[in-house]
Amino acid sequence: MPTTVVALIIILFAVLPGVPARNIYKKFMGSDWRETEWDKVINIIGFSLGGVVVYIIVTSFTKLPSPIYLLPSTFDTASFGVSSFLPIALSMLGHFIFSALVALLAIAGMQVVGRWTRTSPYSAAWDDFIRVDVQGHWVVVRLVNGEAYAGFIENVDTSVKQAERDIVLVEPALFSEKDNNYKAISYQQLFLPADMITSIAVVHDPEIDERITQIGFNLFPEEVSNARK
Secondary structure (H helix, E strand, O other): OOOOOHHHHHHHHHHHHHHHHHHHHHHOOOOOOOOHHHHHHHHHHHHHHHHHHHHHHHOOOOOOOOHHHHHHHHOOOOHHHHHHHHHHEEEEEEEEHHHHHHHHHHHHHHHHHHHHHHHOOOHHHHHHHHHHHOOOOOEEEEOOOOOOEEEEEEEEEEOHHHOOOOOOOOEEEEEOOOOOOOOOOOOOEEEHHHHHHEEEEOOOOOOOOOOOOOOOOHHHHHHHHHOOO
């Protein structure tokens, strides 16, 4: 029977590879700010379990060492020694690598499912907007005081509540009612806290954006003409 210390070591070794795997997943897909601590733990365990399963399958037809650190007998004082360090280290490395691969496969799977179902693979519309729609575009940010700035978003908080979605705008240009245009100002970066922002619009780029409608055209011209009668 394993001692309490041995059991804790096994649990630690079994779960730890899921931590960087989940971080990789979050880096590409973001995380849901509404998820609970239990959800995070389950995700870590899931990535780690998937990694060790794939690693065990790989060891069945290769010479890679099995994950012996998951067996209580490995830490038996009668058999455990310096010679155990290398196979444990190599198998742990394999566990980490394959857990990361499972995370990457999960990312690819979510992207494919998103395309097939025409839904966003991200946890919130805000994350999809920032990660997909904003990339490579000018944006116009309107503030609660009525001011509007155009610029590029350099940094933005994703996977957070609406009240925490701060942004940093690069080379901001302030809208001038007199000139009816955006004029570049002397600031290089402009930090805008979330509570000052009312809306963010992505500026159309004709070179990379495809549109169904042309800018300035009435969507429903018959209804407009009927309203004028």
